[in-house]
Amino acid sequence: MKIFSKEQIYQGDKITEERQELPASELMERAGLQIFNWMHMRMQGAQVPVHIFCGIGNNGGDGLVLARHLITHGYNVEVYVVNCGNSRSDDFLTAYDKVKEVTKKWPKLLKCENDFPTFHKDDIIVDAVFGIGLNRKIDDWIKALFKHFKASGAFTLSVDIPSGLYTDAPIEDREGVVRANYTLSFQAPKAIFFLPETAEYTAQWEVIDVGIDREFLMQTETEFELISKNEVIPIYKPRERFSHKGLFGHGLIIGGSYGKIGAVQLASRSVLSAGAGLVTAYVPKCGYLPIQTSLPEAMVITDEDEYSITSIKFDLEPTAIGIGIGMGKAAESFKVFKTLLTSTKVPMVIDADALNMISENKELLELVPENSILTPHPKELERLIGNWTDDFDKLKKTSEFSLKHKVIVIIKGANTITVLGEKKFINVTGNPGMSTGGSGDVLTGIITGLLCQSYSPVEASLFGVYLHGRAGDMALEEYGYQSLLASNIIDYMGDAYIDLFKQPEQPQVEEAE
């Protein structure tokens, strides 16, 4: 799903109004009506007090349209206008007049803290104060209003975006943002719903379709894209009946050191569970027995050294290589990693200690083959690109890094983001049960396994991150957040694949007599 920028949303509104020949404020009418439908379906006429706080722009206008529908349907509604300036938008004014027609009184005007109403924790607050048009720091009394919302404990529904958040800039003041229980976002979610510093404000969200021009939505290229099942299904390569293992590639996992052989076992098993035909683990001698006994499907080549990687010599032709897991940073390992970078032409996933070696020896970046996939967690990313001031700065610097070195960077974490130049793909699967040792090794193996099967580096990254998270989500149902282990993610890879083509359960329809 595409995630549009603020400018693109305004452009989409304009184009829609022109192409659909809409009267002024029709989009606002659609937005308000859709939110009303959403609430009406859940509330079924319940007389819970609903307090609607409207700003003076179009977000406030949406709130006024919602208020009008709720009032005409007999709900218990109080409407407030948060009088934060003088520039009321035209559409706001139209909605303002219309709400007056049904209430026969003007909404309550709030200008300072003394005007704040009191509410009960079982009431509902609708936040239509600021939308995507927020363009400066909010006044102290409005910040106090948002704190007042939070202190009440009442369920808070934000219209389009929690007020106080910018769509394309970091938060200025954490207390000056509405903490929404639910956010109804128009046409598409916003990128900030998924970034570490802002995601907590939109605990739950849903998209409301206001009928923006389809052609505009299809043709507009966006910086951000959300990757869920719909986006990965077209990537999936079905198997032919007469296929054989030679078609699905041979993955080579290089890594491990004394005490860290398990990482290579996990990655190698993941290569196979992702579907590769063969896997070979390249480990120090001490890894031979553990891998041969715990993973009979794998082949093993050992280094000359007992404890760490000191020479990378193999006479097979791997289809893809995953390197770095559990490898350590011994001087010899660095030397052979450098040699491998200059000599290999096969697609590569670079993880863990291989990333750290690059961070400590930036000249290696010149040698990293084009389109290699780097999979840092935030700490490893910081070592690679330096520190950042906020999420937007981090993404900007990662894009610059990706463009400069022609690599794909996968920033791991909740909502893993795959960065390919300017483009950012946000993954939706995965859960905090996966914050456990070894789950990154599993990801490296899965992506290597997909590269083996002729998925392009971008496809392997997006599909691999999705499957890894989906398998983790399915494993969660059996193991729970605390007990989930990295190897359980591998156990559920099959279910994650099968789930791609499962139809959602249809609601039961009672047959008429």
Ligand SMILES: NC(=O)C1=CN([C@@H]2O[C@H](COP(=O)(O)OP(=O)(O)OC[C@H]3O[C@@H](n4cnc5c(N)ncnc54)[C@H](O)[C@@H]3O)[C@@H](O)[C@H]2O)[C@@H](O)CC1
């Ligand atoms: N396609 C869509 O997404 C649609 C969006 N609509 C709504 O339109 C909204 C955008 O409307 P607007 O552009 O009018 O913007 P907003 O309603 O977000 O607010 C802008 C107003 O607030 C003022 N303002 C900004 N920051 C302020 C601050 N810190 N303190 C005080 N005042 C401040 C601005 O000067 C302006 O008057 C969206 O968020 C959405 O709710 C709908 O009405 C129609 C369809």
Ligand SMILES: Nc1ncnc2c1ncn2[C@@H]1O[C@H](COP(=O)(O)OP(=O)(O)O)[C@@H](O)[C@H]1O
């Ligand atoms: N809270 C979370 N939500 C979703 N995914 C997570 C979460 N925590 C961790 N993960 C995933 O688990 C993996 C952890 O990788 P990493 O930090 O390299 O672990 P390790 O080094 O132990 O293997 C990443 O793919 C990350 O996206």
Ligand SMILES: [K+]
């Ligand atoms: K809002």
